[in-house]
Amino acid sequence: MKTMATGKGKWQLWGVCMVGAVVALSFIVEMCWGSFPVGIFRFPLNILVMALWMMLMAMMYRGRGHRVTRFLLSREATWLSLGMVAVIGITLGLQRKPASTAWPMVVSLLFVQSHLLLVVMRGWRNKGGVRWRFCLTHIGLLLALGAGYWGAADREQWRMPVHNFPSNEAFTMQGEPRRLPYTLELKDFAIEQAENGTPTHYEAQIMVDDERVTLRVNHPYARTLSEKIYLVSFSSSPQGERYAIVEIVSEPWQWLSAAGIILLIAGAMLLFIQGPRKGRIENPI
DSSP: OHHHHHHHHHHHHHHHHHHHHHHHHHHHHHHHHOSOOGGGSOTTHHHHHHHHHHHHHHHHHHTTTSHHHHHHTSHHHHHHHHHHHHHHHHHHHHOSSOGGGSHHHHHHHHHHHHHHHHHHHHHSEETTEEOHHHHHHHHHHHHHHHHHHHTGGGOEEEEEEEOSSOEEEEEETTSOEEEEEEEEEEEEEEEEEOTTSOEEEEEEEEEETTEEEEEETTBOEEEETTEEEEEEEEEEOTTSOEEEEEEEEEOTTHHHHHHHHHHHHHHHHHHHHHOOOTTOOOOOO
């Protein structure tokens, strides 16, 4: 028994070391060659790569005797994933540029998702049938993480000056023009300034086609589930005309993230309603 325990501890330690080595290597790649080329994985290539990844995970699950799969299904991988999720959350909260462009973030998120998917394959049902609260929480977390990961390349961002006449010409962050399928027109603009002239608050009344909306800083207008319009700043032309500057952010995978959050909430509510299961230990994440 002691020999078996020692052997088990060795391959679990091996797994932790391998993950640490890969993450360390990703930092070296980031420093030497720059950020991960997210842009090349646009639709439909990201769908294809995601499908291949899921097929690989299914094949690994069928061969559960391999120590890589055994490690990914171990308690050590669970704690490692939880730590990575915490670090990822802090990183996303503190930095302004998308974290999906950093090699360490790409590698860490892939490990967390691989662990989650294998755990879902293993524990979605037992002798009592489908484990609904397990499925809701784990699949919800997988969808919430996966939406930002696999859909990062499909995220688009434009800026646009909005004048007192209808216009649909926006610009990418590189300055390339883009025609929107709707028009924006500035109707009113209000600025509050401090005594030293520094703006403290501003908002704009804008027509989006035939709909009048109010934009404030950090209070965007959701035109669709996947597209939001933000008020960024204001400026003026040499002729004295004031205009608003807005930012349009399109995230086609936002619906998947929303679905994941809904599943997480449903799983948490089911856990609260049913309470802890006595006499049965739920598999960890």
